[in-house]
Amino acid sequence: MAELRIEDIIKPENIVFKKTKLFTDKPLSYCPGCGHGVVHRLVLEVIEEMGIEAETIGIAPVGCSVLAYEFMNIDMVQAPHGRAPALATGIKRIHTEKFVFTYQGDGDLAAIGTAETIHACNRGENIAIIFINNGIYGMTGGQMAPTTLPGMQSSTSPYGRDVETMGHPMKITELVSNLPGTRFVARHAVHTPALVRKTKKAIRKAFENQKENKGLSFVEVVSNCNSGWKMSPVESNKWLAENMLPFYELGTLKDE
Amino acid sequence: MAELRIEDIIKPENIVFKKTKLFTDKPLSYCPGCGHGVVHRLVLEVIEEMGIEAETIGIAPVGCSVLAYEFMNIDMVQAPHGRAPALATGIKRIHTEKFVFTYQGDGDLAAIGTAETIHACNRGENIAIIFINNGIYGMTGGQMAPTTLPGMQSSTSPYGRDVETMGHPMKITELVSNLPGTRFVARHAVHTPALVRKTKKAIRKAFENQKENKGLSFVEVVSNCNSGWKMSPVESNKWLAENMLPFYELGTLKDE
Amino acid sequence: MAKVRGAIVVDVERCKGCEICIGSCPTDVLRMSVDVNGKGYHYAYMENPEACTGCVNCATVCPDTVITVYRIKVPS
Amino acid sequence: MAKVRGAIVVDVERCKGCEICIGSCPTDVLRMSVDVNGKGYHYAYMENPEACTGCVNCATVCPDTVITVYRIKVPS
Amino acid sequence: MGELRLMKGNEAIAEGFIRAGVDAYYGYPITPQSEVMEYLMLEQPEKKTGMVVLQAESELAAINMVYGAACTGKKAVTSSSSPGISLMQEGFSYIAGSEVPAVVLNVARGGPGLGDIQPAQSDYFQSVKGGGHGDYRQIVLAPSSVQEMYDFVSIAFDLAYKYRIMVLILSDGAIGQMMEKVVLGDQIPRMTNQEIKDKYDSWAITGRTPGREHNVITSLDLDQENLERHNHHLQAKYREIVEKEVVFEEYAIEDAEYLMIAYGTSARICHKAVQLGREKGIKVGLFRPITLWPFPDKRIKELSNQVKGILSVEMSAGQMIEDIMLAVESKIKVEHFGRYGGVVHSPEEVVIALETKIIGG
Amino acid sequence: MGELRLMKGNEAIAEGFIRAGVDAYYGYPITPQSEVMEYLMLEQPEKKTGMVVLQAESELAAINMVYGAACTGKKAVTSSSSPGISLMQEGFSYIAGSEVPAVVLNVARGGPGLGDIQPAQSDYFQSVKGGGHGDYRQIVLAPSSVQEMYDFVSIAFDLAYKYRIMVLILSDGAIGQMMEKVVLGDQIPRMTNQEIKDKYDSWAITGRTPGREHNVITSLDLDQENLERHNHHLQAKYREIVEKEVVFEEYAIEDAEYLMIAYGTSARICHKAVQLGREKGIKVGLFRPITLWPFPDKRIKELSNQVKGILSVEMSAGQMIEDIMLAVESKIKVEHFGRYGGVVHSPEEVVIALETKIIGG
Amino acid sequence: MTQEIIIAGFGGQGVLSMGKIMAYSGVMQDMEVSWMPSYGPEMRGGTANVTVILSNERISSPILQTFDTAIILNQQSMDKFEEKIKPGGTLIYDSNGIFNLPTRKDINIYHIPAAKEAGKIGNIKTFNMIVLGGFLKIFPIVEMDNVIKGLKKSLPERHHKLIPMNEEAIKRGLGVVETIQTV
Amino acid sequence: MTQEIIIAGFGGQGVLSMGKIMAYSGVMQDMEVSWMPSYGPEMRGGTANVTVILSNERISSPILQTFDTAIILNQQSMDKFEEKIKPGGTLIYDSNGIFNLPTRKDINIYHIPAAKEAGKIGNIKTFNMIVLGGFLKIFPIVEMDNVIKGLKKSLPERHHKLIPMNEEAIKRGLGVVETIQTV
Numbered sequence A, B: 001m002a003e004l005r006i007e008d009i010i011k012p013e014n015i016v017f018k019k020t021k022l023f024t025d026k027p028l029s030y031c032p033g034c035g036h037g038v039v040h041r042l043v044l045e046v047i048e049e050m051g052i053e054a055e056t057i058g059i060a061p062v063g064c065s066v067l068a069y070e071f072m073n074i075d076m077v078q079a080p081h082g083r084a085p086a087l088a089t090g091i092k093r094i095h096t097e098k099f100v101f102t103y104q105g106d107g108d109l110a111a112i113g114t115a116e117t118i119h120a121c122n123r124g125e126n127i128a129i130i131f132i133n134n135g136i137y138g139m140t141g142g143q144m145a146p147t148t149l150p151g152m153q154s155s156t157s158p159y160g161r162d163v164e165t166m167g168h169p170m171k172i173t174e175l176v177s178n179l180p181g182t183r184f185v186a187r188h189a190v191h192t193p194a195l196v197r198k199t200k201k202a203i204r205k206a207f208e209n210q211k212e213n214k215g216l217s218f219v220e221v222v223s224n225c226n227s228g229w230k231m232s233p234v235e236s237n238k239w240l241a242e243n244m245l246p247f248y249e250l251g252t253l254k255d256e
Numbered sequence C, D: 001m002a003k004v005r006g007a008i009v010v011d012v013e014r015c016k017g018c019e020i021c022i023g024s025c026p027t028d029v030l031r032m033s034v035d036v037n038g039k040g041y042h043y044a045y046m047e048n049p050e051a052c053t054g055c056v057n058c059a060t061v062c063p064d065t066v067i068t069v070y071r072i073k074v075p076s
Numbered sequence E, F: 001m002g003e004l005r006l007m008k009g010n011e012a013i014a015e016g017f018i019r020a021g022v023d024a025y026y027g028y029p030i031t032p033q034s035e036v037m038e039y040l041m042l043e044q045p046e047k048k049t050g051m052v053v054l055q056a057e058s059e060l061a062a063i064n065m066v067y068g069a070a071c072t073g074k075k076a077v078t079s080s081s082s083p084g085i086s087l088m089q090e091g092f093s094y095i096a097g098s099e100v101p102a103v104v105l106n107v108a109r110g111g112p113g114l115g116d117i118q119p120a121q122s123d124y125f126q127s128v129k130g131g132g133h134g135d136y137r138q139i140v141l142a143p144s145s146v147q148e149m150y151d152f153v154s155i156a157f158d159l160a161y162k163y164r165i166m167v168l169i170l171s172d173g174a175i176g177q178m179m180e181k182v183v184l185g186d187q188i189p190r191m192t193n194q195e196i197k198d199k200y201d202s203w204a205i206t207g208r209t210p211g212r213e214h215n216v217i218t219s220l221d222l223d224q225e226n227l228e229r230h231n232h233h234l235q236a237k238y239r240e241i242v243e244k245e246v247v248f249e250e251y252a253i254e255d256a257e258y259l260m261i262a263y264g265t266s267a268r269i270c271h272k273a274v275q276l277g278r279e280k281g282i283k284v285g286l287f288r289p290i291t292l293w294p295f296p297d298k299r300i301k302e303l304s305n306q307v308k309g310i311l312s313v314e315m316s317a318g319q320m321i322e323d324i325m326l327a328v329e330s331k332i333k334v335e336h337f338g339r340y341g342g343v344v345h346s347p348e349e350v351v352i353a354l355e356t357k358i359i360g361g
Numbered sequence G, H: 001m002t003q004e005i006i007i008a009g010f011g012g013q014g015v016l017s018m019g020k021i022m023a024y025s026g027v028m029q030d031m032e033v034s035w036m037p038s039y040g041p042e043m044r045g046g047t048a049n050v051t052v053i054l055s056n057e058r059i060s061s062p063i064l065q066t067f068d069t070a071i072i073l074n075q076q077s078m079d080k081f082e083e084k085i086k087p088g089g090t091l092i093y094d095s096n097g098i099f100n101l102p103t104r105k106d107i108n109i110y111h112i113p114a115a116k117e118a119g120k121i122g123n124i125k126t127f128n129m130i131v132l133g134g135f136l137k138i139f140p141i142v143e144m145d146n147v148i149k150g151l152k153k154s155l156p157e158r159h160h161k162l163i164p165m166n167e168e169a170i171k172r173g174l175g176v177v178e179t180i181q182t183v
Ligand SMILES: Cc1ncc(C[n+]2csc(CCOP(=O)(O)OP(=O)(O)O)c2C)c(N)n1
Pocket: A062, A063, A064, A065, A081, A104, A105, A106, A107, A108, A109, A132, A134, A136, A137, A138, A139, A140, A145, A225, F028, F029, F030, F031, F059, F083, F084, F087
């Protein structure tokens, strides 16, 4: 075997992974280790691979990813808290040929935006909803979300979520999978390489479905919020695997 | 057999059915034949029979039954459109000993009020939700509701509900039965004497459950809106049996 | 066996003529009046009073609760 | 059989030191620097470069997409 | 001349939406304006012009559907009545902050709360001062006939696009429900996607085609210095509108010694009241603001040098009168005469109010 | 003297809720006021006083939970910041129409739209003119210190119950986020159900006990004559409040030749600006409205006879200035000086504004 | 010429559509018109009324407190609107369902037995057209041709087959008006 | 006496709590105080700063454009706040993480090698207390007793065990201040 220097490997023709061109130049503003970054990349990679950046409209409501438009180099709208599916409906109905997606957090999608989520799903709007479930309100400083686990601490459940008074964590993904308007509903995660690849496939499918006019695709990504959970990124991913996933089971809930 | 004159039968001691005292003196303002009247009576009969009129608080949001407070001789609040479950939560949390119920139409509960409905159910508020599904917006003149059947005409679906563009009729009762916070979920109807009796039992159970601190009870009543449907009352009940019930199947969905 | 006889009283002025009671009567007691009440509605009345068993069906379905039902046992 | 060799380049100034890549590497290539970058973060680097297979795992999980991966086949 | 019809105000404006080449109507039923959507559903404009008509799950959803559509440069519109309009206030503020063009119709009714469904003008403050949060303005047009319900659609969209601003058409139950003759104009074709791209590509979300930066519609700026700068830009725009877009109508003004100021339905009532007053020998005129914001304060100030007193006639407890007083700068007597909660003035009582509150007072 | 603490405004008001014997807090997170709920959740008042604290699914739900609780005679409160407050406008209008007592806190931030999360005073119009539909008013209190955040809770509830009205505490991000010394008062016990029944049984939904009519809380009256009568009753109540409940504070007024008018955080800035101005030899005083509605127009009118000019200093593009001008009736010069979008004035620039806009202008 | 008319009766009596045909007839004759309905929540059983103004001048207020002519079709409306007719104005009523006959002496009063007539035709739906006929007999302000045109305009295409029947009913109305008093 | 202070650094450096202890110390000494943080969305990595005012008089504006004293703990803050110190005022910094040293000539400048000191103690969390100690050395406006009281008040009960360690750190801070220039 010939002696091989690193410089021999690091050559443009040997690249097997690089940042998608659809990222802007701005560094992501997310906390170190936050799953939002991975999901941002996957969405952009799918758009790039499908070659549809000129036909894609993204909608990010309030939540840490409110700034998605700073990082995604595609046309984007920032929506009021909870209302992204309404905006998406408003857009897609008159842009049937465009690819429209929302990128929403769990507080946004499953608390204040419940009605808009359920009804966009029920109408079967031909859009993709990318749903980041980190079990907490990240942006506002770690308050309890509808998806916060029983007993889990947050700034508004400092002694742990008490399901008796604060309600049960809500599996909205299961709920919308029961609506006839949804066609593809899946739950994924991004804390291991294998799971990232699966998530990407699901996101790709959500975009492909639009091309085929299939109706609503809904991809939940169970993700970490190490700031809100008050853990290191690595700890948070471990905690996620051990606590979130048993409750929020990964897999395809519906694919019609 | 002795000759028996009607006057011999019509004596106070022979009464087997009379109007509950909990009705006020005002004649109901509903259209002739409207199911709202029956359900009003059942709710009041249950309250009377349980002897809880002094501990009952009713909440009626906007819809034909917005005037329920004119007819029900109990303390009542009129809620903004769709928000009755929020009011009920606000009340019950600080009146844990009181019986709190909402009386909501399908437009109210399943369209504008979706988020409040889902979240009160999810939190398992210890209240009763009485839900009148007449497949239409009665009060405002017969517009399409989330529950309007496919192909059904309404003033905003004059050529029949087109599920492709207007979405599918929503079985919100099935949805909430999937939430851990609900304890008793049932669907009934009131167009025949037997069904009326069953409905009453369910409403009774919804109130009894509160006494036992069981959590949320949800009773849907599939009802007619002959004005909105543009039929005679008798026709509308027939239509209901033949069209609504195959889609909205009667029965107990959950009883824990 | 004791036979049962019933009778109903319709609050004529409050009847809205919806006719829902009519079909609910198992013994075909009820008909709608030709006259109208003060609000312009035909109202239900016992056309065949002797057939009434006081079964309460009509009152049960009446949306306006305008029917009061009476029943007695008649020794046969 | 062709052996595969890989290498990665970390965009040091954009690395946030989250350490997520570290555990994702099947061949234990990566470590965190002792130095910090301009933003005060320790950054990932190849401690055992010869073990890298260019499997892309680290880049796949990096939340900030700061890793570029290179791979070549080495005739064995 | 165009096509002559007898129509309700609600129908006329719905037809106006179609003919103005509107791309999408998103709405939720509420009396007294449900005929707007009902008319559209019956007419099926999707078959004529491709216009989309969708019943939303709520007013919140409706205004946000409009917001979404408007971000793409399309002409989008919603309609509601008072309580539903209150629910849209966050949306209005977003539309203002992110500067997209949109048109909203309020067929106002009696309040507060659920109130009743009869005509009222008690949403004036909400409309002109901003019921949502933040320093923002929206252009407010007040039609006073069925013809104007129709005509103002095009005007509203022209303004909305000219300034990338929301235009509120503030009507009421009377104008919405009444039928009058209306002359319909020709169908204006909807703009094609290409036309939109050619015209609005500098800001509209049309898809990032090669060679241009990505467009972003947002009202967020976490840096307060930047946000203040953005607000300065908004205020400059508002000043320009105040300068250029004031519209009003005058009746029997030339020799007037007294003035009634009223808009919408009240202006109709006052039109008659002026006639009655003149029959009685009172030299009274009517000033009708058509744009409630920008408010015609300059012209009112001018007129305040001519007349001895002003009666502000509104179906409210007294809202527009504040803007009149700000315009007049207390040089002459200004009084409010209001009927409200769904009650409409009679012309006769308006004349009596003029006599007692202004002339005799 | 009570207990001395160093607290954030948001914490102080939360503690104020507990100690005022509030029965329920229903809220939804939003910066810069999330500490209110966080503090309550940490303190667990349910264990101390039985007070309920619940995180609602949205601001819409929160205000309607408050509405429900308030209907039963209980002390209920919610808090939010600008966009969330916009979503509550329908609810505010219902509370006004059906006359229930309630208290709401707005820790305002920069707008319009999502804006930013820095302090702002650009929700003035929304607060005092009514962002919801219909002719209604709400009492608006403007604290300018952490102590006042705490103190105003009791005052707000007293007013709310005295008039069966909503009281809005209009604060901003600066007062919510800053820490100052605060002296806490004693715990006021929550009223028992029996006490509520004894006191408010004429209207509150407490259960129809034998011997009384059923109580009904509604804002609906389909008969417009009745609704107008109800509105007259509301207006009479509002006039009484205007008559009796105006509160303000004055600083260095006696010999003032110029006046700054400012509330809340701006008033703090102006307090210093007055000192700086006086150091420069300018005889300037500060007038601070504490009730923004009812607005202290009588006193301002009086002062306008004393001073030569007024500078309205607001963290907005100019809203309160309209009320000042209405009060002053254009006898003297009134100018607005605003920083906004989350930017807070410096005292120095306020003085310069006074010099250029009023004194030199 | 300006005629300010109120038509008032039960919801089901075709009050609104009668007003609409009247208004459309005016349009066909190049008049200014306005049609202002009472409107309320859907729940049935209430009264309905519509104010129609036909004029040769611009119409100021579409909402009126007093009327030149009241067409009254039930007791509630009689109770409410008799007093709101201008002195010298006109009241037209159908005595069917009206117990307390009008008492004013300063107005013209006509009776149209429209319900009875409709019964004779055997089609209760012609009721309002018979009333309209009666009105036109008393006030021939629009020509019959224009009324038919108005009828056509106000009915949706699919109902045009009913026009002859309605025309017939209007003509019958012309014939059955009874004068009670004139001033 | 009024001291208007800004403390500025990275989010994780304990800037806010240092300000809080300072303010609480003032309270214990019966002074008027205000503590006004910069606040932003949760996402980490940004700078944090807090304005603390200690005074014997009523405090007017809690929000300041210029400061008597700036305690600066990273480069961004140096870039932003050096110029905002009043002439004759004071700048205190830790050179760790600061590349461009202060250049102003009209202010007093002190250096506190707090990061290094904390490294010696072996507990990075004491960093901000060391800085506080340094500040107190330069401005002994609050007595040590009151600082300890303030510390107690500002820490939740469950953290009181950490007080001795913090006290220790403050005292260390007193000792390591280096005077760069005085005016
Ligand atoms: C109307 C309104 N209410 C509240 C907020 C405050 N807010 C901003 S983001 C957010 C929740 C964010 O949580 P989530 O959607 O889970 O997103 P994450 O930050 O966790 O990714 C809230 C409550 C707002 N911006 N607007």
